[in-house]
Amino acid sequence: MSVVEKAGANVLKAAFAKKDKKNKKDKKKRDAVDMTATRQMGEPEKIDLDFEAMSHHGFYNPQERSNQLALEMRAVKRRLLRRIGYLRSSGERQAFRTPGKQRNMILVTSTRAGEGKTFTAINLALSLALEDQIETLLIDADLSRPKIRERLGLPEAAGLHDRILDPKIDVESLGWRLIDAPLTILPEGARAERPTDLFATASAQDMWTELSTANPQRLVIIDAPPVLAATDAVMLAKYADEIVFVVEANSTPEAAVAAAVDELIDINPNVSLMLNRCQIGAGGAHYGSYEYYDRSEAASAPAGKPSSEG
Template sequence: MSIIEKAVNALSKGGGNTGADAVRGDLAGRDRSSSSTVERASGEAGSVSRTPDGESRHSAPADHGGYERTSSVSSNYVKLNFEDLRDIGILTPSVPRSAIAEEYRTIKRPLLMNIAGDDAVPPIKHGNLIMVTSALEGDGKTFTSISLAISIAMEQDKTVLFVDADTAKAEAGRILGIPSDTPGLIDVLEDNDIALSDVILHTNIEKLRILPAGDLHTHANELLASDRMRQLMIEMSERHPDRVIVFDSPPLLLTTEASVLASFMGQIVFVVSADMTPQHAVTQAIEHIGEDKMVGMVLNRARRRSNPYYYTYGEVYGYGRDRQYEYDLHGESG
C-alpha cells in the first residue's frame, strides 16, 4: 500500500491525525490546551462579501463583530492589512516567531527542497509551480495557500507570485482586500495585448507579488486549458529562477478547472479537513491528479494528541505512485 493510500485510509480511523508518529518535537512556549491556530482561524473566518461601495467586508460570526477590510489598492500595488489577516489566522511577516510561522516553515521546507534538488535527487520539473487545492469547499485550501505564499516570501533567496486561480469565487482576492474588478489572470488569457506584468500587483511584503483572478468568464475552463495558459506557465516557471508561484486552485471535485491547472504543476499541496472531508472524496480527488505529480497531503483541523510532544498534523508526500516518502508536519494550516 502506498504512503498516500495509508494517509487516506487513516482519515477514516478517527482522531484527526494521519497516524504518522515518527516526528516529535518540543512545543516550547505554545498553549497546548487551546484549539489549533487554524481551527480557530477557520471558525472565525466567516464569509467575505462585497459591500455596495465596492469595499470588501469580512462577515465574522457573532461575538467577534464584522470589520471592514482596509487593504488599499492603487495602480499595480496593494497594501495588505496585516492586522486584518492576523485576526483571521493567516500568517503575516509582522509576527515572524508565531506558532503558525513555525508551522509553515515545516510545510514549505520539502517543497523548496523539491525545487532545488540535491546530489541524490534531481529537482522536479517545474517544481516552482505549486498548486494548493482540496477535494471540496471548506477544507482550508485558500487560507493554506495565502499563508504558504507569505511564508515562502519571507525566505532570503526567494520571491513569490501568488495566483488567485479560483476564478469563479476569487476568495483569496477578497481575503486580501483586492477589488473584484481588478484585472488579472483571466484578462491576460483573454487578451493577447495584456501582458502578465500589466496585472501583477506589488505588495508591502517586499518579495510577494499577486496575480488576481481577473474577469469572471463563462469560458474560464477553456482559457485555462489554452495554449496561451501553457505559455504563461512556462514563462512563470522559467523566467525568474528564484521565483516560486503558488496557485490557489478550485476544489478538484467541484470544477474541471482544477484538473486542468494540475496538469501544468510541478507540485500539488492537497488540503484535507480532519473529521470533515469524506475519505471517498479524497480518493476520488487524487485520481484527478496526474501520476507524475508530487502530491503533498496536509491534514487540517486535526485534534491535538494527549502527548504534548506530538504535533497535530500529518503531511504525506508521494512522487506519482512509485517513488514516495513520508513527512510529518508540525502544526496547523488553514
C-alpha cells in the same frame, strides 16, 4: 399634477435612471479597459497589507514569527522546498530539474470547497516571501469562486483571465506588488464562464510556461478550484511541478479524498498531502508525501484547530 402628468414624469424618470445606469456601466467597462492598457506598459501596483487585521482572521503576520501558525508553515515550507529541489545548490538544482521544467509551480487544491485551500495558499505565499525572502507569485486560478482578493481586502482588477484572453498583456504588469517584500499577487481578473476551456487553450499553456521560465528562482503559488467541484484543477495540474492537496481533518470522507487524489495523480504524480484543522504535538508536522499517507489513519485523526475556510 394630473394623472397623465404624473405618468409622464414617471416615464421620464425611469428613462433617465436607465440611461444613468447604462452610462455608469459603460464607464466601468472603460475604466477596466484603461486599467488593463495602463498596466500593459507598467509594473504591478505597489500595496501594503494590514497584517494585524489579517492575523485576526488566522493569516500569517510577520510580526508574530513564534506563534503556532508560523511554526507550522515552516514545517510545510521545509518539506515543500525539499521536494521541488529548491534547497539544493544552483548546480544541483539544475540537474534536479527536467528539461523545460523549472520546478517552481506549486498548485494548491482540495477535494471540496471549505477545506482551507485558499487559506493555505495565502499563508504559504506570505511566509515564503516575508520570512524567507523568496520571490513569490500568488495566483488566484479559482475563476468560478475567487477568494484571494476578498481575503486580502483588494479591489477588482484585471488579472489571470484577462491575460489568457489577450496574450499581448504583460502578465508581470498585472496584480499588486507588496512594498518591501518579494510578493506579487495576481487576481482572477474578469469573470470566466468556462474556466476549464480557458485553461485548455494554447494561450494558457504559453502563459504558464512564461511564468515558470521568466524567473527560475521565483515560486509560483496557484490557488486552484477543488478537484471534485470542477475539472479546472485537473486541467491546471499538468502545468504544476508540485501539488499541495489540502484535506480537512475529521471531515472530508475518505472515499472522496481517494477519488480526488486519483484524478490528480493520473495527470501529475507529484502530489503531497496537507491536513488542515488538525491538532499536532509539539515539533510535529502535518504535511507529507501522499505515498506515505495511510488512509486508515485519516479516519482516526484528532479534531483540530479551526482556520479560515477557502
